[in-house]
Structure formats: structure tokens, C-alpha cells
Amino acid sequence: MQFGVSVGSSGAPFGFGFSESPQSRDILESVEAAASLGVRVLELHPDFELLHPGSWNRETLDGLADLKSSFDLQYTVHTPFHFLELCSGAEQTRQASVDCLLRTMEKTETLEPLGYVVHLRDVDTRIVLNNPRHPDDVLDRALDTVVAQARKSVGQLQGTVAGERLWLENLKSTNRAIPLFELAEELDTGMCLDAGHALLNGEDPVDYYRRGQGRIRHIHFHDVIEDHGSMVDHQPLGTGVMPIKAFWDELQATDYAFSLVLEIGNMEAKKQSLQYLQDNGFLTSWA
Numbered sequence: 001m002q003f004g005v006s007v008g009s010s011g012a013p014f015g016f017g018f019s020e021s022p023q024s025r026d027i028l029e030s031v032e033a034a035a036s037l038g039v040r041v042l043e044l045h046p047d048f049e050l051l052h053p054g055s056w057n058r059e060t061l062d063g064l065a066d067l068k069s070s071f072d073l074q075y076t077v078h079t080p081f082h083f084l085e086l087c088s089g090a091e092q093t094r095q096a097s098v099d100c101l102l103r104t105m106e107k108t109e110t111l112e113p114l115g116y117v118v119h120l121r122d123v124d125t126r127i128v129l130n131n132p133r134h135p136d137d138v139l140d141r142a143l144d145t146v147v148a149q150a151r152k153s154v155g156q157l158q159g160t161v162a163g164e165r166l167w168l169e170n171l172k173s174t175n176r177a178i179p180l181f182e183l184a185e186e187l188d189t190g191m192c193l194d195a196g197h198a199l200l201n202g203e204d205p206v207d208y209y210r211r212g213q214g215r216i217r218h219i220h221f222h223d224v225i226e227d228h229g230s231m232v233d234h235q236p237l238g239t240g241v242m243p244i245k246a247f248w249d250e251l252q253a254t255d256y257a258f259s260l261v262l263e264i265g266n267m268e269a270k271k272q273s274l275q276y277l278q279d280n281g282f283l284t285s286w287a
Contacts, residue, residue, distance in 0.1 A: 004041025190217035196233035
């Protein structure tokens with residue numbers, strides 16, 4: 001297994017306390033700090049560029065290449081998803097979203113990442129598929145549109161990156177869910193199993209892994225806790241209800257050889273999770 005952590009997202013759960021106007025050095029410092037944990041896979045988040053234009057510039061890319069060499073790293077890339085809708089029924093929105101991902105891929109291919117995590121939908125599509133006022137036939141037609149647009153978008157991305165390096169991620173469920181397994185099989189792509197999302201959707205992460213074993217090329221791992229009646233993901237390992245031992249045992253039993261990153265909080269939360277894995281015998285070393 002290729003083991004690592006997620007770093008440098010634009011979202012608060014994975015941020016590193018960047019300044020209001022972050023520069024290239026902020027991103028590079030956060031990546032170097034994560035590399036100093038001793039892991040060998042780091043997941044990069046170029047969606048930071050959408051909120052802070054200009055931050056993913058040539059200086060950033062050159063610096064990431066230098067860090068890759070210095071620390072003997074492998075990168076994975078979580079493609080942008082803020083404000084984007086690869087499944088949008090509005091064709092201009094869908095195409096603009098594809099174009100944004102293609103620009104990201106063209107930039108980051110110089111880093112030779114293992115692969116790219118892809119969110120097929122964001123907030124707008126989720127609202128449509130979850131609208132309780134829509135009758136069943138309307139929701140069914142909406143899902144048909146969403147799947148058709150997803151098929152079109154992934155096909156365009158495959159013109160730049162081979163399907164096995166495109167990892168479609170399971171997201172938090174909607175009333176009408178995108179048939180991810182079927183879509184990945186049809187389009188011959190990889191999958192990213194987010195174990196916490198599976199748990200939030202009422203699915204056993206171990207069962208989900210078994211179902212997708214032939215397609216899963218990347219895993220996001222984190223714990224899920226209950227907080228004031230709600231389930232909250234992306235928490236440090238050992239603090240919640242994630243069946244960590246059962247999941248880890250399944251990975252070992254099936255000789256999982258692909259990448260897994262801890263998609264967890266700030267630096268202290270990452271250290272806490274790494275220590276939990278080591279203390280409980282899941283990793284004798286994370287290097």
C-alpha cells in the first residue's frame with residue numbers, strides 16, 4: 001500500500017492556517033511540513049487556486065517538483081470541485097467545469113501524479129437530486145440528465161488522462177444517487193473510496209471496498225464522530241465509529257497495493273492519526 005496524507009486544501013478541514021492572501025511559499029511550506037511526517041504520498045488540492053487565484057503558479061509547481069525529489073514523494077491530485085458541476089444540466093456550466101479540470105491536469109501532469117480524484121457533482125446538483133418537492137418522475141429525469149452529463153465530462157477528461165488514473169469519488173448520498181460502480185465500469189475509470197462518506201451514507205466501508213475492489217485505486221481514510229445528533233467526518237482516527245481494524249484487515253487480506261491518504265484535519269490531527277495507527281499495530285512505520 002502507498003500511504004500518505006492529504007494536504008493544502010482550500011477547505012478549513014485540511015487547511016494549514018494560510019494567510020488571507022496566500023502565496024506560493026505558503027503552499028510549499030504546508031507540503032514540506034506534511035512530507036516531514038515521514039509519509040511518501042501527499043494529496044495536493046489545486047482547488048485552492050479557485051479561491052486564491054494565482055497561488056498555483058510556476059513557482060509553486062517548480063517548488064513541488066523539488067520537494068518531490070528531495071523527500072522521494074509521490075503525489076495524488078484532488079481536482080477542483082468548488083463552484084464546479086461536471087454533471088450540470090446547463091451545458092455551459094458543465095463545459096466550463098471540464099475546462100477547469102483540464103487546465104489543472106495539464107499543469108500538474110508535470111509532477112507525474114499517481115492519479116486524479118474527481119467529484120462528479122457539487123452543491124447545485126445535490127440540491128436538485130435532494131429536492132423533496134420534486135415528484136419521483138422529475139427526480140428520475142434529473143438523474144438521467146446528471147448521469148448523461150457525467151458520462152460526457154469523464155469522456156472529455158480521458159482525452160488528457162488515462163481512465164485508470166481518473167478516480168471517481170463516492171460522495172455523500174442524495175435521494176437519487178449517481179450509479180458510481182456502473183459508471184466507472186462503463187467508462188473504464190478507477191474509483192476513489194472515501195470510507196467516511198460510505199459510513200455517512202449508511203454503508204459498511206468494508207463491504208463498499210469489496211464491491212469496488214476491481215476499480216478502487218485510491219482511498220480517503222478518516223473517522224466519523226457524532227456531534228449534537230449529526231455525523232461529522234474527516235476526524236482523527238480512533239475518535240469515532242469507523243471500523244478501522246476490520247477495514248485495515250481487509251486491505252491486508254486483499255494485498256491492496258494502491259494509494260491511501262488520511263483526509264484529516266490540521267497537522268496535529270494528522271499526527272494524532274498516524275500515532276494511533278502506529279500504537280495499534282496498523283503501521284510499524286509510515287515511511
